[in-house]
Amino acid sequence: MAAEGMLSFSVASVVEDVLQQHGNRSKDIDFESKKAEEAASRRSEAAGWLRKMVGVVAAKDLPAEPSEEEFRLGLRSGIILCNVLNKVQPGAVPKVVESPCDATLIPDGAALSAFQYFENVRNFLVAGQELGLPTFEASDLEQGGKSARVVNCVLALKSYNEWKLLGGNGVWKFGGNLKPATTTLGKSFVRKNSDPFTNSLQRTSSMNEKPSAGHSNEIDSNKMGGSGSLSMLVRAILLDRKPEEVPLLVESVLGKVVEEFEHRIASQSEMMKTTSKDISPTNFRKPQQKQTLGDKKIEEKNIKVVKKEDCFRTNIIDEEEVKRRSQKQQIIFDQQQRDIKELKHAINSTKAGMQFIQMKFHEEFNNLGMHIHDLAHAASGYHRVLEENRKLYNQVQDLKGSIRVYCRVRPFLSESSYLSSVDHIEEGNIIINTPSKYGKGRKSFTFNKVFGQSATQAEVFSDMQPLIRSVLDGYNVCIFAYGQTGSGKTYTMSGPKDLTEKDQGVNYRALGDLFLLAEQRKDTFRYDVSVQMIEIYNEQVRDLLVTDGSNKRYPFTNSFEIRNSSQNGLNVPDANLMPVSSTSDVIDLMNLGQRNRAVGATALNDRSSRSHSCLTVHVQGRDLTSGAVLRGCMHLVDLAGSERVDKSEVTGDRLKEAQHINKSLSALGDVIASLAQKNPHVPYRNSKLTQLLQDSLGKFKSTKNLLF
Numbered sequence: 178m179a180a181e182g183m184l185s186f187s188v189a190s191v192v193e194d195v196l197q198q199h200g201n202r203s204k205d206i207d208f209e210s211k212k213a214e215e216a217a218s219r220r221s222e223a224a225g226w227l228r229k230m231v232g233v234v235a236a237k238d239l240p241a242e243p244s245e246e247e248f249r250l251g252l253r254s255g256i257i258l259c260n261v262l263n264k265v266q267p268g269a270v271p272k273v274v275e276s277p278c279d280a281t282l283i284p285d286g287a288a289l290s291a292f293q294y295f296e297n298v299r300n301f302l303v304a305g306q307e308l309g310l311p312t313f314e315a316s317d318l319e320q321g322g323k324s325a326r327v328v329n330c331v332l333a334l335k336s337y338n339e340w341k342l343l344g345g346n347g348v349w350k351f352g353g354n355l356k357p358a359t360t361t362l363g364k365s366f367v368r369k370n371s372d373p374f375t376n377s378l379q380r381t382s383s384m385n386e387k388p389s390a391g392h393s394n395e396i397d398s399n400k401m402g403g404s405g406s407l408s409m410l411v412r413a414i415l416l417d418r419k420p421e422e423v424p425l426l427v428e429s430v431l432g433k434v435v436e437e438f439e440h441r442i443a444s445q446s447e448m449m450k451t452t453s454k455d456i457s458p459t460n461f462r463k464p465q466q467k468q469t470l471g472d473k474k475i476e477e478k479n480i481k482v483v484k485k486e487d488c489f490r491t492n493i494i495d496e497e498e499v500k501r502r503s504q505k506q507q508i509i510f511d512q513q514q515r516d517i518k519e520l521k522h523a524i525n526s527t528k529a530g531m532q533f534i535q536m537k538f539h540e541e542f543n544n545l546g547m548h549i550h551d552l553a554h555a556a557s558g559y560h561r562v563l564e565e566n567r568k569l570y571n572q573v574q575d576l577k578g579s580i581r582v583y584c585r586v587r588p589f590l591s592e593s594s595y596l597s598s599v600d601h602i603e604e605g606n607i608i609i610n611t612p613s614k615y616g617k618g619r620k621s622f623t624f625n626k627v628f629g630q631s632a633t634q635a636e637v638f639s640d641m642q643p644l645i646r647s648v649l650d651g652y653n654v655c656i657f658a659y660g661q662t663g664s665g666k667t668y669t670m671s672g673p674k675d676l677t678e679k680d681q682g683v684n685y686r687a688l689g690d691l692f693l694l695a696e697q698r699k700d701t702f703r704y705d706v707s708v709q710m711i712e713i714y715n716e717q718v719r720d721l722l723v724t725d726g727s728n729k730r731y732p733f734t735n736s737f738e739i740r741n742s743s744q745n746g747l748n749v750p751d752a753n754l755m756p757v758s759s760t761s762d763v764i765d766l767m768n769l770g771q772r773n774r775a776v777g778a779t780a781l782n783d784r785s786s787r788s789h790s791c792l793t794v795h796v797q798g799r800d801l802t803s804g805a806v807l808r809g810c811m812h813l814v815d816l817a818g819s820e821r822v823d824k825s826e827v828t829g830d831r832l833k834e835a836q837h838i839n840k841s842l843s844a845l846g847d848v849i850a851s852l853a854q855k856n857p858h859v860p861y862r863n864s865k866l867t868q869l870l871q872d873s874l875g876k877f878k879s880t881k882n883l884l885f
């Protein structure tokens with residue numbers, strides 16, 4: 178329906194164009210004859226129908242083919258019109274003014290009464306208007322009036338009657354020859370909603386129901402493009418044309434219609450091609466600005482068709498695309514599935530490998546832990562063993578005696594006098610041949626050990642070497658060299674003046690051993706070693722490790738006090754305490770001490786033989802494991818000569834020296850005797866020497882003494 182309307186409308190437009198083209202050109206062509214013929218035909222049709230419907234009226238019948246004048250005069254009274262209308266629509270005209278005398282012949286051209294004329298025609302027009310008939314003016318029935326309009330009205334009524342006789346179904350539409358009153362050839366043709374008559378032609382099946390104006394217009398708009406409207410349009414157009422113009426117009430119209438159709442089909446085909454190429458809806462061709470309304474409708478329809486096709490095509494493409502994508506996704510999915518399987522396999526392999534490594538790791542870790550545990554146990558056991566060994570070791574030393582006395586026989590210094598009083602030596606015994614004044618004979622003396630004349634410094638030291646280890650274990654050790662002047666005390670403790678490594682005495686070797694052992698124990702202990710060197714002369718104490726030359730001369734201006742209660746364990750805290758870290762450091766300090774001791778020598782006598790020199794080595798060890806601190810000290814004492822004063826027959830200072838020496842040696846003898854007898858009281862305070870050495874002479878349990 179829409180297509181039909183669109184097409185018809187377009188044809189009407191074409192006809193209009195053709196008419197416009199031909200309008201001016203054939204303006205002067207005469208269509209009068211055609212018009213007259215057409216008008217006569219229509220008049221005859223109308224007159225015939227009226228005759229048929231109402232018969233003879235007022236003793237005057239309408240001619241079968243009346244002239245225009247005859248037709249006008251026949252209907253002039255309005256009686257025929259009212260009667261025929263009442264026949265078609267009974268009661269449409271309630272009152273018809275009949276002729277006063279039907280038999281009276283009214284002469285042609287004679288006017289009826291004004292009342293009759295006005296009432297009948299007016300009533301007819303009013304009723305006709307209600308039926309939607311084309312109207313005319315009352316003057317059209319007068320001389321010079323337009324009878325064609327009256328003919329149109331009659332033919333419209335005829336059409337309505339026919340429609341009614343057929344059942345009156347649907348909408349009645351007048352299909353008679355219509356020419357809009359305001360429309361003329363050569364003027365712009367109004368195609369819709371321009372003719373009030375046309376608007377009123379439409380009626381619903383129910384005459385009582387009148388559509389609204391808006392609705393009527395809408396229907397007109399829809400029906401205007403129909404074939405009836407088109408034929409009416411064409412007829413209206415051709416009505417005023419001369420006969421010789423009609424073929425030309427029809428040919429032109431048909432040609433234009435054909436041309437328009439071809440153009441539309443071509444454009445539609447082009448659009449189809451274009452839209453088939455352009456899948457995207459955005460590629461639709463934009464409608465041109467200057468389009469007619471019909472073109473726009475066609476364009477819209479084409480767009481709809483194209484859209485449908487595009488939609489269909491898009492659906493097909495989408496399905497193919499979806500299918501293709503689905504296949505592609507399936508391939509990717511399959512590949513991913515395979516990859517996942519491979520990954521799972523790799524993960525499982527890796528997992529198994531990791532589990533194996535983990536198991537191995539745990540195994541090795543456990544083994545390592547067990548090893549570490551064993552090592553820790555061994556280490557703790559080692560420490561326990563070390564501790565036990567240390568205790569056992571020192572117990573052995575104790576069993577050997579906390580006071581040991583060794584005897585060393587000095588060799589003869591010159592070949593001239595080699596008469597020795599030593600008869601022979603047996604282990605710890607030495608047999609002495611006594612001089613005749615003491616009763617000729619032999620005397621035997623027992624020592625822990627007796628070293629003969631050939632004993633070397635190393636052999637002598639080997640017996641006291643275990644004591645050095647005890648110092649590092651926190652024991653106090655005291656080594657004396659006791660004997661007459663020239664008996665070799667200094668030689669044994671220090672060595673000869675021209676010292677060689679082989680001749681090094683106990684002091685050097687002890688300190689050498691001390692550093693060696695400390696080095697060996699550095700993983701478990703950290704030792705700090707420092708030394709003091711003291712001289713006791715005539716019961717006065719002085720420091721030998723001074724470098725400024727002070728306290729050189731006796732009596733000493735500054736005699737150090739000996740204390741046995743100092744916090745750092747030093748008996749002579751005021752004396753220099755020199756840290757040492759190697760044997761060479763000790764040698765340097767001992768040389769310094771020897772030099773200071775030698776300075777005091779008089780021209781006649783070597784004072785060194787009449788004073789006690791004491792090299793004290795302080796050792797502080799820290800157990801790196803337990804943090805325990807051990808303190809030990811070792812006194813290396815070179816005692817003064819032990820000549821008997823009474824027999825030396827000295828006097829003066831020498832006597833005084835001898836008395837101090839004897840007193841101090843006697844005090845030392847008393848202390849050792851008390852210790853040996855384990856007396857509860859040990860007389861340490863009887864001399865400076867015993868006071869100095871008391872922490873190493875049995876005041877504490879961990880003391881060991883060695884006496885030559």
Ligand SMILES: Nc1ncnc2c1ncn2[C@@H]1O[C@H](COP(=O)(O)OP(=O)(O)OP(=O)(O)O)[C@@H](O)[C@H]1O
Nearest residue numbers: 587588661662663664665666667668673785786818
């Ligand atoms: N075992 C020995 N071998 C070789 N020479 C020795 C030995 N013992 C001592 N002498 C030598 O004997 C001399 C005296 O020795 P030394 O000075 O050591 O005696 P002393 O007891 O210290 O005397 P003083 O009491 O005067 O200090 C020194 O020349 C020393 O070299």
